[in-house]
Amino acid sequence: IPSVSEKVLSQVLRQLAADGIIRRELFQDVPPRTEYSVTEFGKTLLPHVEALLNWGRENFERIMENRKNVK
CATH class of the missing domain: 1.20.5 (Single alpha-helices involved in coiled-coils or other helix-helix interfaces)
Known part of the structure; x- marks a missing residue:
C-alpha cells in the first residue's frame, strides 16, 4: 500500500498480532528484523x-x- 506510513503499518500489524490473526517474530540480528506470518x-x-x-x-x-x- 504505497500511501500508508510506517507508523500506521506498524500499529496495524501489532493489532493484528494481538488479535491472533498474524504471528510476529522478532530476530535479534544486526540489524534487528521482524517477520510476520498468518496464523x-x-x-x-x-x-x-x-x-x-x-x-x-x-x-x-x-x-x-x-x-x-x-x-
Whole structure:
C-alpha cells in the first residue's frame, strides 16, 4: 500500500498480532528484523478476503466512475 506510513503499518500489524490473526517474530540480528506470518486463525479470513477482492474486481469500473462523479 504505497500511501500508508510506517507508523500506521506498524500499529496495524501489532493489532493484528494481538488479535491472533498474524504471528510476529522478532530476530535479534544486526540489524534487528521482524517477520510476520498468518496464523491458522488468520487463515480462516482468507475466503472472505478473496470474496472482497473478487467483488472489487467485478465492480472496479463502476467504483472508478462513481469517484469521478463525486469530484
